[in-house]
Amino acid sequence: MSSTNLSRKVITYAAIAILTGIASVHYVSGVVAATPAAVPPAPAVDIVVLQPQEIRSWAGFSGRLAPVESAAIKPLVSGTIQKVLFTEGQQVKKGEPLFVIDPRPHQASVQRAQAQLATAQSRAKLAQDELTRAEQLIGAKLVSQSVYDSALSAHQVAQADVKQADAALNQAKLDLEYAHISAPISGRVGRAELTVGNVVEAGVNAPVLTQIVANDKLYAEFNVDEATYVQLVRNTKDVQAMPVELSLAGDTKAGYEGHIYAFDNRLDTNSGTIRARAIFDNKDGALTAGMFANVRLGSAEKVQALLVPERAIGTNQSKKYVLVVDETNTANYREVTLGDHYEGQRVIQVGVNAGEKVIVNGLSHVRPKSVVNPTVAVTKKSDEEDTRVASIH
16 A cells, blocks of 8 residues: 555544544533533521410619618617617617616606605695595585685695606606617617717707618619509509519629519609619628619519510611511511510510511521521520510619
8 A cells, every 4th residue: 555545544534533522522512511500408597486485574773772671779868878788780689778878867867756756646645535524514514615616626736746746757767768778670780879978968959879770671772764664564453563683783693582562652754764662581681771783673464475586687777577487498588576675585576476487597698588498496495484684774
């Protein structure tokens, strides 16, 4: 075979190979183009199934502690302080002695009053005898009417003198009793403002010797705004059934439970608030009058409500919404009306129903009408039965 024919065959085979490769490329390209693009997986989201919860509405306020009972100890008789029978800060009981004012002048007054009473009683007996004789004599027509009238008047005066002397004796005994000053209430006594040897005067300008503050129970006094007051009282038959919780500033461990004692009888027009008093047992003795306290006031009655976490609520300009997952796992836009704030949750007043599934996270990558892969979120239940409000007034 000549070289010319060989060259022609090589060229022919090369052309066939090239054409075959081109055809293969076009075939593969067509197959790839005909294959549709892979569909991305549905985004995973957490949901909560709405169930009515029995909750109590709570509102927070700031207040001060005040004593239920307190007494400023003043002398009721004049004299020199002879004894101080307590130490500062001591816990005293009602009737326990505190001070002794020199009793000797008052003992002398008692003895003098006893003598005056004895004299008056003796004169009264004599006047009684004179009246008896005058009655006998006037019956026998032996004395004039004026003599009888004088005897009767003397008897009446003598009886009045006895009463006056008896009253003076009682006052003297009372002054002697007042010389021994005792605690009128149980509580913690303060310091002695005047000590042994000081002379005190009774009356309106009498000095304060010490003060006693009862610390077994204390009031928490705080101001409630008008709107909250109306909301709470309108749905409550007995305001004293309203529970109140108290915690001290900076102390999150200890809590105290009490109830409303009373609301004031008028609203303060300057502040638009009404004064409230709650009463608490000082169970550990840590509460002291004058302390600042955080107070949480609850409604007397519990109500049924639908709650969703704060993170489940989206904002569309001025509107609030949630995404509700239907039976086809499609996220649906739902505008809602919100109620009160609670710890990490909000009451939904309008827009959702019990049993519906609300997306609680992933709002940023979920669009309405899109399919999602829902998982029921596990919520940690509080040990407490009630849901607490987070705001502080």
